[in-house]
Amino acid sequence: MTAIVWIRRSLREHDNTALVKASEEHEEVIPFYVVDDNYFSNATLGYPRVSFWHDSLKELKENLSGQQGKDLVVRKGKPIEQLQKIVEETGADAVYHNKDYTPYARERDEKVAEKLDVPVNKFKDVVMFEEKEILTNSGTSYKVYTYFSKKWFKKEKRRPQEVEDYTTPDIDSDEIPSLKELGFEKPDDMEVWEGGRENGLDRIEEFKDKIWNYDENRDYAWKDSTSKLSPHLRFGTVSIREVFWEAERIKARNPDSDTSGIKTWQEELAWRDFYMQVLYNWPETAEKPFLEQYEDIEWRSKEEAEEDWEAFINGKTGYPFVDAGMRQLKRTGWMHNRLRMVVTSFACKDLWLDWKDLHEYFKKMFVDAEKASMIGGIQWAYSIGTDAQPYFRVFNPYSQSEDYDPDGEYIKNWVPELEDVPDEHIHRPHKMNQIQQENYGIEIGEDYPRPIVNHDEKRKEAIEKFEEVRED
Structure with missing residues (x-):
């Protein structure tokens, strides 16, 4: 029994929910990434984001292929067509992927589920709480962050999960195209951020001392007191659960300390979830004012x-x-x-x-x-x-x-x-x-x-x- 894990923006193995679930239910798992040329041609993208994505995808490929019996299979083309092909090639009995919440991603994922002849299993991964998990007392979605956040902090949060052992069958994989092949040139004088999980973990480590005074220092740009984890959360080189629970561990190791800085930083994660559920519940706000x-x-x-x-x-x-x-x-x-x-x-x-x-x-x-x-x-x-x-x-x-x-x-x-x-x-x-x-x-x-x-x-x-x- 073979499962395909369609990876999009959770560019890591650890605590990748779709990969965790697939590995629990299948011994043979194919982590699969589709480089969609049309997306790179038509979407509004700039060098900083594409370069960060490219670093992260390459590192994931290297990390998986460096483990015995594992690999990241990369194909170029349209996601639906490439998923259909690999299902036919491998005889896979299921496709797994993590959810995304933008109107474009939701439409794409619905089409994939309709066209594939195997079950498509979707999972919450890029947020702590999604869609309609946090509702008002009258059962509607929140429009005001303050009330949303109170329930966000009270709700039980799952911890990061390890992937079970699995093997990836030996099948053809395309080379990851270079940035130049995708039509991106580094602008002159640009200081480019390096992507990848290792850099994300380094960011977490560097932020441990700063988090205590985050509430006092975060507004002062010259102090360099923020975590700079946002692109790593954006591309999933680290998970929201990893960073949340790392902050909780810092609190637990210092029970007598003022933890207001930690709480203020965790509020940023709650804000991120809040805006995700707003876009999910009011997708028209991608084009029109909410008010x-x-x-x-x-x-x-x-x-x-x-x-x-x-x-x-x-x-x-x-x-x-x-x-x-x-x-x-x-x-x-x-x-x-x-x-x-x-x-x-x-x-x-x-x-x-x-x-x-x-x-x-x-x-x-x-x-x-x-x-x-x-x-x-x-x-x-x-x-x-x-x-x-x-x-x-x-x-x-x-x-x-x-x-x-x-x-x-x-x-x-x-x-x-x-x-x-x-x-x-x-x-x-x-x-x-x-x-x-x-x-x-x-x-x-x-x-x-x-x-x-x-x-x-x-x-x-x-x-x-x-x-x-x-x-x-």
Whole structure:
């Protein structure tokens, strides 16, 4: 009896739920990955994410083939066709895979289940709790995170599971195509994240000391106090159960310590589950605001706002904190979470840019681009999503900068033209007079831009626009 485990984004063997279940019920198991050329041609993908995926897939192949009698079988083509072929080749009696929750993945998986002549077994893996596992007392899905999270923390959580012994039959496998063959070239000057499980486990180890003060330090980009596990959770090189229970073990080893930092970090996992269940239960939010009253807002497209759009994505808005965040993203494929909120709020309330254009850009740029969390976060900052920031609360890019980068360390790291500007001017360099600019070796408007918009004016305009829509 042979089982095929169709691997998509859980790029690991340990605690891979579909692989665990298949190994419990079959002695012969074929871990199977399909490289879909059409997906790489048509999806909005960028080098950071594809490179991370490529590293992780290669490492999984090496890890499995390095074990006696195991392998990862790779084929190129359409998933449905390749699954049909390998079922016929091997006489497999079942297909196993882990669930995904995006509209695209759900449609694809339904088609596969319909067309295959063998049972298709689906499992929860990428989240702790899924779909409709956490409901209100009246039996509906949650729209507010606070209440969702209370039940999330109370519910029993399963621990990571080991895979049983299995063997993989010797069958043909394609080579994993190179990034160049898939049409991706490394951009100049980009600092690329390395994927793979080993790097994910290293991240967990490095974060153990930082987690204690996570609640105090997480908002300060220059402190480098976050886990940076998001791309590893995105591609499943580590599981959500592994990281949750590792945090629990840290608490257990230090019973007399303040564990608020650990709880705050675990809240991030709950947020991730929350946005996954929102996208599952309201799949239309992939294309429309969760709050229906804002569907008719006329945002500016990136074509209509071309000059502002280019200044924004290239980190040349004249707002140093915003520019530092956007340059960090462009250089590394990642951005600190505080900056994600600040730059997204700026895109909305200051530049009135279409949230869907921003989502497309973020999908291309972020190494950890997770559709549910990304849409949830963007719609939150745009005041159009579930449990969103109220439209009248607008992030001030100056006060955010002063509060969370008081000495300008983060700004100076990513906006080097401001590195000689003293602390008292780093947040508003355009306020320096001519003599000061000469003293610090910078000409505002030439070496670094003046603000492309007046924040106070744009804040008022944004609030007025939201109120007009609400009245209609």
